[in-house]
Amino acid sequence: GQNIDQPTEMTATEGAIVQINCTYQTSGFNGLFWYQQHAGEAPTFLSYNVLDGLEEKGRFSSFLSRSKGYSYLLLKELQMKDSASYLCASVNSGYSTLTFGKGTMLLVSP
Amino acid sequence: DGGITQSPKYLFRKEGQNVTLSCEQNLNHDAMYWYRQDPGQGLRLIYYSQIVNDFQKGDIAEGYSVSREKKESFPLTVTSAQKNPTAFYLCASKTTGGGTDTQYFGPGTRLTVL
Numbered sequence: 001g002q003n004i005d006q007p008t009e010m011t012a013t014e015g016a017i018v019q020i021n022c023t024y025q026t027s028g029f030n031g032l033f034w035y036q037q038h039a040g041e042a043p044t045f046l047s048y049n050v051l052d053g054l055e056e057k058g059r060f061s062s063f064l065s066r067s068k069g070y071s072y073l074l075l076k077e078l079q080m081k082d083s084a085s086y087l088c089a090s091v092n093s094g095y096s097t098l099t100f101g102k103g104t105m106l107l108v109s110p
Numbered sequence: 111d112g113g114i115t116q117s118p119k120y121l122f123r124k125e126g127q128n129v130t131l132s133c134e135q136n137l138n139h140d141a142m143y144w145y146r147q148d149p150g151q152g153l154r155l156i157y158y159s160q161i162v163n164d165f166q167k168g169d170i171a172e173g174y175s176v177s178r179e180k181k182e183s184f185p186l187t188v189t190s191a192q193k194n195p196t197a198f199y200l201c202a203s204k205t206t207g208g209g210t211d212t213q214y215f216g217p218g219t220r221l222t223v224l
Contacts, residue, residue, distance in 0.1 A: 004152075
């Protein structure tokens with residue numbers, strides 16, 4: 001089975017850097033996704049990691065350590081529009097489905 | 111424009127009535143998914159389909175039914191057997207090439223059962 005843990009809420013200030021952690025326990029690891037979801041809207045794709053290391057995409061970066069069952073999403077130069085829920089999801093064996101964490105609600109204040 | 115559409119955005123039904131949520135995609139994706147999201151919860155998988163005329167139960171299939179008669183369409187019926195149907199329902203699709211294929215989501219339907 002799959003188990004994914006991430007913090008429920010985080011707060012940060014505009015212009016700052018924030019790191020959202022995700023730990024997972026899986027019977028077989030096939031990769032990990034991060035999605036952003038604004039309230040009442042659809043999740044949108046941010047990143048996918050399957051190999052160890054850091055993937056950078058503009059202000060957002062995602063890190064994976066397979067040996068530790070750990071990933072994080074790093075958001076730099078925070079903007080008010082980054083206030084959203086961030087969902088961590090692991091790819092299940094067979095590659096056909098995802099298991100999602102409960103999401104981390106990030107609130108960016110002025 | 112290519113994408114996934116769900117209609118309606120908001121849906122109200124009386125308790126005991128079946129209701130069908132539509133999901134259409136023109137991305138030529140093989141796989142389609144239905145999720146349910148409750149406040150403070152992550153997405154939970156209801157049903158998925160990897161090919162026309164075939165579908166599998168997800169983690170919370172009880173009280174729901176689906177069909178996949180066309181590649182573009184994957185409607186979800188919430189039956190009266192579903193005990194807590196009020197929720198935000200999200201449809202997603204992806205190709206079936208492998209694990210790196212990203213699931214793309216529709217805008218969602220918020221169902222309220224009165």
